[in-house]
Every structure is written in structure tokens, then in C-alpha cells.
């Protein structure tokens with residue numbers, strides 16, 4: 157099970173580099189960040205040698221997207237190119253897979269979209285859980301359906317749960333048995349915390365201090 161950071165925050169990526177299995181980026185995250193996107197991607201790659209770094213295409217016209225995907229892939233051997241799961245791009249996706257380019261197919265919202273991408277042989281599919289929930293569709297349920305069907309068809313494509321907004325999403329994605337979860341820093345920090353752990357540490361420490369021992373062991 158891989159934990160991916162859905163972030164372009166270099167300080168946070170550096171902080172979590174020992175723990176995470178990679179980073180996902182997208183045009184919105186890069187635009188909000190404000191720094192030059194290419195420079196930022198190179199900084200992230202330098203921090204995560206050998207770990208998955210997903211970089212999304214920005215071209216919308218299929219031939220331009222194909223050429224851009226090749227350029228993005230050349231940024232590093234650990235780069236995965238993110239392509240939106242739109243039927244107009246299926247031929248581009250098929251060509252890129254044939255070229256040996258590692259793809260992470262983004263904006264996946266249905267079983268058919270997902271299985272179609274598995275059939276084309278991409279490395280990752282990224283179902284967007286939070287955005288399904290936004291539309292009153294159970295995003296986590298899709299993860300369970302994907303796990304069952306991908307295994308039944310014996311496809312090798314990995315499920316990367318995305319658009320994760322809460323610790324509950326993380327919990328459900330783990331239960332569904334996804335291969336990877338990408339989450340914002342805030343969700344990762346919340347998922348790693350528990351108030352009972354904090355309380356337990358405080359109680360153990362208070363009890364220990366009552367002994368007045370200065371050296372142990």
C-alpha cells in the first residue's frame with residue numbers, strides 16, 4: 157500500500173519524504189502555488205529519487221497532448237504522466253502505453269472508465285472519491301467495485317485513490333484494498349494522529365514523573 161502526497165509544497169514534501177511513496181501534482185495545485193511549474197516539478201523530483209511523481213498534461217488537443225506527454229516523461233525515470241480519462245484521449249493513451257510511457261489516468265469516475273484504462277495497460281487509475289461524494293455518489297463504494305473487478309479480470313493496473321478529503325476516505329480506501337492513496341498534507345497529518353495516543357502519552361508521562369527517577373535504564 158503506497159501513501160502519496162497530493163501536494164506541490166516543497167517544505168511538506170521534504171518533511172514527509174522518508175515516509176511517502178511519491179507525490180501527485182495537478183495544474184490546479186501548481187497554479188495555486190505561484191512558482192514556476194517546471195522549476196517546482198524539478199525540485200520535487202530532486203527530493204524523491206526513485207519515487208512516483210505524477211505530472212499532468214495541460215494540452216487539450218490530442219496530438220499536442222501526445223507530444224507533451226513524451227516531454228514530461230523525459231523529466232525523470234520516476235515520472236508518471238497524468239492524462240484525463242476522456243474518450244477523445246483513449247487513442248493517445250494507447251499510443252503512449254505502446255511507447256512505454258508510464259501513465260496515471262486521472263479524473264476517473266466510473267467502473268467502465270476504469271476498466272477501459274486497465275485494458276489499455278496504464279500503470280495507475282485515479283478515481284476521484286471526494287468529487288463523486290460532492291455529487292451524492294458514494295466514491296468509496298466505487299473503490300470496492302474497482303478492487304473486485306480489476307482482480308476478477310486479473311488486470312495489473314493499480315488503483316490510486318484520489319480526491320481524498322478526510323480520514324474517513326483514507327479508512328475506506330484502505331478497507332477497499334486500493335494500491336495507493338494520494339492525500340493532502342492536512343489529511344495525512346490528521347490520519348496519523350489520535351487523541352487517545354496523545355492522552356496515553358500524557359498519562360504515562362505523569363505517572364512516570366511521580367517516581368522521581370532521573371536515570372532509566
Ligand code: G3P
Nearest residue numbers: 162182286287318319338
Ligand atoms: O488527487 C486529486 C486531487 O488533487 C483533487 O482533489 O479535492 O480537488 O477533488 P479535489
